[in-house]
Amino acid sequence: MVKPRRSNDWGFPRWRGYGSAREATTVRLCDRHGCEEPGNCPAPKAPNSPERWMFCQKHAAEYNQKWDYFEGLDKAEKEARAQTERSENAGYAEAQHYGWSGSGDGSRSADEMRALEVLELEADVEFGAIKKAWREKVKKVHPDVKPGDKQAAAEFQKLQLAYEVLKSAEERREWRG
Incomplete structure (x- = not known):
C-alpha cells in the first residue's frame, strides 16, 4: 500500500508562489x-x-533592430499608415512637456531642473555653459586630484550624473529638431 505524501504548503494552497504547482510547467x-x-x-x-x-x-x-514597419507598402499606403500612427500618438507628444512638475514653461523636466541645481545653474542656460560649469566643478573633486577622499568621490558622482541627465536631454532636443 502506497502512503500518501504530505504537502509542503501545510494545506494552504495560496502559500505557493505563482506557477509553483506540483505539475511541470511548459x-x-x-x-x-x-x-x-x-x-x-x-x-x-x-x-x-x-x-x-x-x-x-x-x-x-x-x-x-532593423525591422521596417512599412516594408511592402507603396508610397501612398506608407504615408496613410504613418499619418494614422501620428494621429493616434499625437496625444502623447502633445502632453510630453507636462512632466512631473517641470520647470513651468515646459522646456525642462524635473530631472533636468534637479541636475541644474546640482551644477548651480539657471533654467534657461545654454548647453555650452552647462559643460563649462560641469568641467570647472569636476576638476575640483576628481578622484585623481583628491585620491581617497570619499566625500569628493560622492560629489564627483553626483556631478557626473547631473551632466549625463542634461547631456541626454540636449541630445533628445537636437534629435527632435
Missing part, C-alpha cells in the same frame, strides 16, 4: 538556434502576418 524556448532562454517575446515572421517567432528579450531586440 516553457517555450527561444526560437533562435542554440538559445536556451525562455521565449516570451513575440516577433512577427512577416509584415501583416499573424504568425510569430518567440524570442528571449535579447534576441527579440536583435531581431527588431
